[in-house]
Amino acid sequence: MxxxxxxxxxxxxxxxxxxxxxxxxxxxxxxxxxxxxxxxxxxxxxxxxxxxLDRRAGDLSNLLDSVSSSVQTIEAADNGISAISDLVTQMKSTARSAQQSDSAIAAKASFTSGAITGASSSNLLGAGAEVDGTADLSAFTAAAGDAGNLVINGETIAIAAADEGTDVVDKINAKTADTGVTATLGDDGKLQLSAKAGETLEVGSGSTAATLTALGLTAGTTNSESGLTGKTLEVTVGDGSKKTITFGNGDGEVSSLDELNKALADSNAKASLTSDGKLTIETTNAYGSSDLTIGGTAVSTDGTAAAGEVFDLASSASTTAEAVLDDDGKSTRQDYVNDYNDLKSQISELAKDASYNGVNLLNGDDLSVTFNEDGSSKLEIGGVDIMDVLSLDDIDIESFLDSSKIEKVVGKLNDALNSLDSLSSRLGSQLSVVETRESFTKDMIxxxxxxxxxxxxxxxxxxxxxxxxxxxxxxxxxxxxxxxxxxxxxxxxxxx
The missing domain is CATH 1.10.287 (Helix Hairpins)
Incomplete structure (x- = not known):
């Protein structure tokens, strides 16, 4: 104051x-x-x-809430993938159970030939050239005057004095094995020479006359009686590729049941031979429901019985045979089909529930995660339609009729599981990035x-x-x- x-x-x-x-x-x-x-x-x-500095820390703190929410969104999607994988695995188990259930096939598609004379499992070509001796060799012992040479299909067999009938047979077989000629003694003791179907049997003129007389043979040539040699059989199972088989004794040709089945193996068909020489071609068990189509020069479609045309389809307008279904087995497998489709429908429902805060990466939603205050650093996470990723459709009874078709279903399920693994791996990598940035942002704040x-x-x-x-x-x-x-x-x- x-x-x-x-x-x-x-x-x-x-x-x-x-x-x-x-x-x-x-x-x-x-x-x-x-x-x-x-x-x-x-x-x-x-x-x-x-x-x-405080203002930037505040901005980052606000972003941190969004980043944390993005982590939960990705984890929700990954949880969905894990659960969907379990469902796909259950679908695979259902398919395997159907594969082990009662067969839905009562009879597989097949074709049966007419009787092929002389056919056996080791010789599908049927009867070949045959020569029968007229002398009884059961007690035969060659005399000095009977000794000499026997020429068969160009092979020389030396018959010595004191050779018995069995010695003669053994010497012939030892020399002619490579020429397709076989010697035996019949029940009547007479010498029998036979060649494979399609092969020629020649008793050569260079044989010693006394030897021929002693064995009851005559020089000359005998041709094969089989007409199947050189004929072809075309086999197609389902939508597979056509397999062409040529009958005969040459390289790459088929003359025995074992050779025929080896040739048919990769075509999903198999062959069998009845005791009366009828050849049956049918689908394998794994392809039991598939259609079987045959063709080739061993098949007759005009009603005529030309040489070697052992399959006669003249009574049918088609060369395709269908399987016969078993009603009980079909009903059992239909139940598995229903279980499979029910599981598949649950995948879609589960995917719809794999959302977090309104974003569902398994239902096509995308997620953008911003890491800094001006938005220049971000991660774009693309969503998927999980049903498109899996590529799984509802199936019908046709898909569960036989093992081959079930294997196709299982193959698609394996592809689906691989796709889920890839998707989970991608989301895992993105989650790692987001979590790393979340930790970095906390440290930066x-x-x-x-x-x-x-x-x-x-x-x-x-x-x-x-x-x-x-x-x-x-x-x-x-x-x-x-x-x-x-x-x-x-x-x-x-x-x-």
Whole structure:
């Protein structure tokens, strides 16, 4: 107050008291806020720098919530994939169970030939050239005049004196094995020579006449009676490729049941021969429900019985045979079909539930994860339609009729499982990226907040010590002020 005159001592103490009060107010503010810079007036450079750091930390903190939500969205999709994999595995188990159930095939598609004269499992071509001797060799012993050479298919067999009938047979077979000629003694003791079907049997004119007479043979050539040699059989099972087989004794040709089955093996067909020489071609067990189509020059389609046309299809307008289904087996497998389709329908339902916060990566939704405050760093996660990924359709009884068709279903299920594994791997990699960025963002927020505090934070221990000192100083100043006003108090006492 301008009307009040203070002595110099009081005025000095007052100024000191005012300064101390200001310092106490500032110290108390630092203690209450924890900051030594609370406004631009305290330190403009530190205040605005810290404000920028805090603002970025706040922006990243807001993004962190979105990143955390994205982690849950990806995990929800991965959980869905895991559950769908279990369903696909159950579908695969259902298919395998159907494969082991009662057969749905009562009779496989097949064709049976007419009787092939002389056919056997080792000789499908039937009767070949045969020559029968007229002499009884059961008690035969060659005399000196009977010894000589016997020429068969160009091979010379030396018949020695004292050779018995069995010796003659053994010598012939030892020489003619490679020419397809076989010698035996019949029940009547007479020599029998036979060649494979399609082969020629020649008793050569270079044979010794006395030897021929002793064995009851005549020089000459006998041709094969088989008409199957050189004929072809074309076999097709289902939608497979056509297999062409040529009958005969040459390289790559078929003359025995074993050779025929080896040739048919990769065509999913097999052959059998009845005791009366009828050849049957049918589908294998694994392809029991498949159609069987045959053709070739061994097949007659005009009703005529030309040489070697052992399969007669003249009574049918088609060369394709169909399998006969078993009603009981078909009913059993239909139950498995229903179970399979029910499991498949659950995949779609499960995928619809694999969403989080309204985003479903298995139902075609995309997810964009932003990692920084200006949106320049982000990860785009493309969603999929899980049913398109799996490529699985409902099936009907045709898919479960035989093993081959079930194997096709199982193959698709294996492909579906592989696709799920690939999708899970991709989402796992993306989840790893998001989790890494989430951890990085948390660390970055901490770094920014630490930087801001380093610029504006107060040392509360120091400020508490300062406040205690200022409080002591304030008390001392107050006492000093009281002393400074003692002169005025003396005057007051004189007045009183």
């Amino acid at each position: 301008s009307d009040v005159t203070l002595n110099s001592a009081v005025r000095s103490n007052l100024r000191t008291l005012q300064s101390t009060t200001d310092l106490m107010a500032r110290t108390e503010e630092r203690l209450s806020t924890g900051k030594k810079v609370n406004s631009a007036l305290d330190n403009p450079s530190s205040f605005f720098t810290a404000q920028s 901490g770094t920014l907040e630490d930087g801001s505090y380093a610029l504006t934070g107060a040392d509360t221990n120091e400020e508490a010590a300062n406040l205690a000192t200022l409080q002591t100083r304030q008390s001392l100043i107050t006492s000093s002020l009281s002393i400074s006003t003692s002169q005025e108090q003396n005057v007051l006492q004189l007045i009183q």
